[in-house]
Amino acid sequence: MNRTHELSRRTFMVGSAAAGGLALGFHLPLQSAAAQSAAAAAADAEVNAWVVVRPDDTCVIRIARSEMGQGTLTGLAQLVAEELECDWKKVTTESITAGQNLARKRVWGEMATGGSRGIRISQDYVRRGGAAARILLLQAAANEWNVPASELKVADGIITHPASGRQTSYGKVAAAAAQLTAPDPKTITLKDPKDWKIAGKPVKRLDTADKLNGSKVYAIDVKLPGMLCAAIKDCPVFGGKLVSYDEPKIKDRPGVRGVVKVNDTTVAVVADTWWRAKTALDALPIVWDEGSNAAQSSATIAEHLKEGLSAGVTNGERRHGDALAAIAGAAKKVEATYGTPFLAHACMETMNCTVRTSPDRAEVWVPTQNAEASLAALSEASGVPIGQCEVFKHDLGGGFGRRGGTQDYVRQAAVIAKEFPGTPIKLIWSREEDVAHDFYRPISQCRLSAGLDADGRLVGLHVRLSGQSINATLNPTAIVDGKDRRQLQGWWEEPGDAQLGYTIDNLLIEYAMRNTHVPVGPWRGVNTNQNSVYMECFIEEVARAAGKDSLEFRRALMSRHPKHLAVLNAVAEKGDWGKPLPPGVHRGIAQFMGYGSYSAATAEVSVSPAGKLKVHRMVLALDCGHAVNPDQIAAQIEGSVAYGLSATLYGENNIKNGRIAEVNFDTYEIMRLAEMPKVETVIVPSHDFWGGVGEPTISVVAPAVLNAIYAATGKPVRTLPLKNVKLV
Amino acid sequence: MAKLTINGTVHDVDVEPDTPLLWVIREQVGLTGTKYGCGVAQCGACSVHIDDVVVRSCSMRVADIKPTDRIVTIEGLSATSSHPVQRAWAALDVPQCGYCQSGQIMAAAALLKRNARPSDADIDAAMTNICRCGTYQRIRAAVHMAANTTRSGALEPALGVPASETSTL
Numbered sequence: 001m002n003r004t005h006e007l008s009r010r011t012f013m014v015g016s017a018a019a020g021g022l023a024l025g026f027h028l029p030l031q032s033a034a035a036q037s038a039a040a041a042a043a044d045a046e047v048n049a050w051v052v053v054r055p056d057d058t059c060v061i062r063i064a065r066s067e068m069g070q071g072t073l074t075g076l077a078q079l080v081a082e083e084l085e086c087d088w089k090k091v092t093t094e095s096i097t098a099g100q101n102l103a104r105k106r107v108w109g110e111m112a113t114g115g116s117r118g119i120r121i122s123q124d125y126v127r128r129g130g131a132a133a134r135i136l137l138l139q140a141a142a143n144e145w146n147v148p149a150s151e152l153k154v155a156d157g158i159i160t161h162p163a164s165g166r167q168t169s170y171g172k173v174a175a176a177a178a179q180l181t182a183p184d185p186k187t188i189t190l191k192d193p194k195d196w197k198i199a200g201k202p203v204k205r206l207d208t209a210d211k212l213n214g215s216k217v218y219a220i221d222v223k224l225p226g227m228l229c230a231a232i233k234d235c236p237v238f239g240g241k242l243v244s245y246d247e248p249k250i251k252d253r254p255g256v257r258g259v260v261k262v263n264d265t266t267v268a269v270v271a272d273t274w275w276r277a278k279t280a281l282d283a284l285p286i287v288w289d290e291g292s293n294a295a296q297s298s299a300t301i302a303e304h305l306k307e308g309l310s311a312g313v314t315n316g317e318r319r320h321g322d323a324l325a326a327i328a329g330a331a332k333k334v335e336a337t338y339g340t341p342f343l344a345h346a347c348m349e350t351m352n353c354t355v356r357t358s359p360d361r362a363e364v365w366v367p368t369q370n371a372e373a374s375l376a377a378l379s380e381a382s383g384v385p386i387g388q389c390e391v392f393k394h395d396l397g398g399g400f401g402r403r404g405g406t407q408d409y410v411r412q413a414a415v416i417a418k419e420f421p422g423t424p425i426k427l428i429w430s431r432e433e434d435v436a437h438d439f440y441r442p443i444s445q446c447r448l449s450a451g452l453d454a455d456g457r458l459v460g461l462h463v464r465l466s467g468q469s470i471n472a473t474l475n476p477t478a479i480v481d482g483k484d485r486r487q488l489q490g491w492w493e494e495p496g497d498a499q500l501g502y503t504i505d506n507l508l509i510e511y512a513m514r515n516t517h518v519p520v521g522p523w524r525g526v527n528t529n530q531n532s533v534y535m536e537c538f539i540e541e542v543a544r545a546a547g548k549d550s551l552e553f554r555r556a557l558m559s560r561h562p563k564h565l566a567v568l569n570a571v572a573e574k575g576d577w578g579k580p581l582p583p584g585v586h587r588g589i590a591q592f593m594g595y596g597s598y599s600a601a602t603a604e605v606s607v608s609p610a611g612k613l614k615v616h617r618m619v620l621a622l623d624c625g626h627a628v629n630p631d632q633i634a635a636q637i638e639g640s641v642a643y644g645l646s647a648t649l650y651g652e653n654n655i656k657n658g659r660i661a662e663v664n665f666d667t668y669e670i671m672r673l674a675e676m677p678k679v680e681t682v683i684v685p686s687h688d689f690w691g692g693v694g695e696p697t698i699s700v701v702a703p704a705v706l707n708a709i710y711a712a713t714g715k716p717v718r719t720l721p722l723k724n725v726k727l728v
Numbered sequence: 729m730a731k732l733t734i735n736g737t738v739h740d741v742d743v744e745p746d747t748p749l750l751w752v753i754r755e756q757v758g759l760t761g762t763k764y765g766c767g768v769a770q771c772g773a774c775s776v777h778i779d780d781v782v783v784r785s786c787s788m789r790v791a792d793i794k795p796t797d798r799i800v801t802i803e804g805l806s807a808t809s810s811h812p813v814q815r816a817w818a819a820l821d822v823p824q825c826g827y828c829q830s831g832q833i834m835a836a837a838a839l840l841k842r843n844a845r846p847s848d849a850d851i852d853a854a855m856t857n858i859c860r861c862g863t864y865q866r867i868r869a870a871v872h873m874a875a876n877t878t879r880s881g882a883l884e885p886a887l888g889v890p891a892s893e894t895s896t897l
Contacts, residue, residue: 068825069823069824069825069826069861070824071824202894204821205821205823207826208817208818208821208822208823208826209809209818211823211826211829212809212814212817212818212823212829212833213761213802213803213805213806213809213814214759214760214761214762214801214802214803214830215761215803216761216826217760218760218763218827220760220763220764221754221760223758223760229755254744273751273755273756274751274755275747275748275751275755276744346860347827347860348763348765348771348773348825348827348828348858348859348860348861349763349825349827350764350765395825395826396825397763397825397826397827398825398827398860398861399825400860428764430767431764431765431766431767431768574895627896630894630896631821631892631894632821633894634892634893634894635821635824635863635866635892638862638863638864638865638866638892639824639861639862639863640862641862642859642861642862642863642864643860643861643862646862664766664767664768664770665765665766665768665770665771665858666768666770670771670858670860672855672856672857672858672864673851673852673855673856673857673859673864673867673868674852674853674855674856676862676864676865676868678865678893679865679893680893680894680895681892681893681894681895682894682895682896683894683895683896684896685896
């Protein structure tokens with residue numbers, strides 16, 4: 001089970017495309033490693049868009065989504081293989097390209113990979129793809145033996161006809177199967193998940209081997225003949241302009257081939273190696289017009305947001321009953337204001353890609369969460385018609401939402417490459433550039449007020465969120481009549497995606513959009529991360545004000561949300577809620593919903609007399625409906641703890657003189673192994689829906705820890721990161 | 729011009745003397761398993777061994793390296809991914825995106841070279857590389873597993889150190 005060696009395939013693809021192979025479109029299967037010789041290529045059979053079978057019975061499963069560590073590649077292959085009834089040990093995978101998808105009228109559907117959607121959105125059609133291939137392979141065997149297909153059986157890619165004792169294999173009938181007409185996918189009955197043998201099992205990832213010995217080729221590792229490298233600098237102040245640069249000062253440095261004005265804000269140096277390009281760029285005198293945004297700072301932005309906490313006009317709301325009156329008339333009132341900062345993604349592999357252009361062809365080798373957006377960006381920036389562009393996708397060294405729709409680095413590289421026709425240009429961002437020019441997790445503040453009756457029951461809740469909108473930066477058309485519900489993710493009324501798990505008779509949730517000059521975007525779990533802190537930490541404050549147990553107070557609000565409640569109950573049980581802890585150790589709990597899945601967590605922490613926090617143990621429960629690979633779900637949950645805890649402990653990007661103050665890991669700190677708590681995963685599958693996995697559980701990490709700190713110190717924490725908070 | 733011994737092979741490289749070892753390994757020698765992550769010795773993605781000690785190659789000038797220094801990169805750790813650390817990493821499916829894992833594996837191999845049975849505290853102190861996917865729990869378990877490699881070469885998980893504790897209700 002190893003993956004097709006991507007570079008050899010890509011080399012072939014480029015060659016075949018240049019020879020007009022792509023124009024054959026539908027009839028030309030995507031070529032795999034075996035296709036390096038024409039004879040081998042002829043023997044590989046594309047049974048349908050999703051499945052290629054080789055004569056040796058290897059089943060090559062096509063993957064349209066991007067693999068960035070989240071395991072979608074393995075999970076999607078499991079789903080196809082389950083219906084295909086092939087031998088899992090003989091499964092390999094290959095990525096399709098955006099150009100192929102375009103040429104074949106999007107036979108593989110959308111390629112975008114984000115929002116924890118890779119499996120939940122494509123599971124139906126990829127399973128049908130696997131099932132259709134199985135039906136074709138069985139029909140080919142039936143035709144050969146002249147028996148009805150209904151008399152055949154298949155297991156592990158071996159087809160048998162029990163009545164006659166005949167046997168064949170997928171590899172032997174694939175060429176004939178490829179000639180048959182595919183069944184209508186809508187007529188196919190998929191397996192009941194309770195009969196799954198490959199899906200639903202904790203099989204090993206298919207993509208581990210080359211991550212252990214340095215042989216995996218990330219986009220940053222691409223080597224092409226004659227390739228040059230580019231380093232880039234964008235105006236440090238967002239919205240500032242490039243005025244001039246002194247090219248003669250660096251043109252005689254070793255290896256330097258040129259300086260390119262990329263756009264109004266950006267300059268790049270091209271050299272024979274990246275290190276020479278980077279050092280020459282560092283030495284290049286550049287004059288910037290930083291513009292009026294240079295006056296902006298974290299303090300000015302905080303004031304801007306604070307104003308939104310009380311302003312009259314809102315940009316979206318949810319309302320039941322009369323929360324303001326209920327709170328005004330309540331026996332006891334609780335009020336608190338919370339805040340969370342901008343956060344960079346800081347993927348371990350910095351932004352990069354390699355572009356080669358000529359007047360009639362443009363190609364990019366790129367780590368992308370959205371290969372079709374890469375294709376469009378390449379076409380637009382290079383001026384080459386989209387049908388003559390191609391995207392060679394490399395597995396990402398981290399994505400987390402940074403490498404989705406924007407594709408800024410592809411545009412930049414295409415502009416630079418146009419100055420060097422026919423020469424591949426590898427653009428690599430320095431870490432400093434990567435952190436200073438991100439699309440950050442949006443900053444926000446939130447003021448919450450609650451009213452309790454004499455029995456300590458919640459009679460009204462008012463939530464006022466003030467902060468930046470992702471849609472305003474990236475998708476303005478999604479804001480209708482000034483309303484932008486996306487920022488209220490996790491507090492929605494409708495079931496199914498990011499529903500608030502509490503029923504509160506008098507509820508008012510309002511959003512005041514307060515945009516800044518800093519670009520924002522999706523960041524693994526985006527708004528559920530901040531909104532869960534606000535809601536779940538405030539509910540904790542309210543529960544304590546009511547004198548109630550944190551778990552029981554929540555349960556009392558959740559009777560109409562059985563799935564939320566089941567996950568909370570599961571985590572309470574596995575997390576030993578109510579049971580004694582070692583001296584000095586305290587427990588917190590939280591629940592939230594996002595990306596179609598239900599999450600809950602407990603955290604056990606201690607706070608030393610000097611105020612030092614240690615998170616000892618976390619238990620996380622997730623109901624994602626169907627659980628395609630329990631071990632990879634556990635891996636995602638463990639990773640979500642690190643991502644969420646890193647933000648909780650250290651994550652912040654401040655604005656100073658209009659620019660990002662923390663631009664590398666010495667100041668933009670990331671959690672290390674020593675701070676990783678013991679994580680236990682509880683999967684609570686309800687088998688009646690398909691939810692996301694990569695993102696949802698991050699939302700409960702911070703509030704569970706903060707609520708445990710509250711239990712430890714008796715004081716709520718209302719701002720992140722914790723490195724700025726005196727705990728005792 | 730510098731002379732470097734990398735994975736047992738001597739390379740003559742023509743670079744400016746202040747070029748970091750990382751970029752010489754990647755761009756002149758052409759071994760790309762060693763990764764760039766920060767350039768300031770913070771993240772450890774660039775970790776290699778020099779005479780069995782793990783170093784952050786992004787912050788070492790090539791001029792400061794002697795031809796006799798034995799540099800080992802991830803590509804030279806073993807011929808067939810058979811180093812106990814690599815095998816433990818495979819057994820526990822440690823990598824997610826994988827980008828930092830060359831550095832993590834080199835750091836773990838160096839730790840085990842000087843401390844065959846590291847405690848959790850030893851692992852905390854030695855394994856300071858950043859993993860943005862958050863594979864830390866499995867890294868810890870895999871280091872223990874690699875340390876528990878028996879004389880016959882079999883890997884055994886350390887008692888009480890689950891790589892991943894998962895239950896399904």
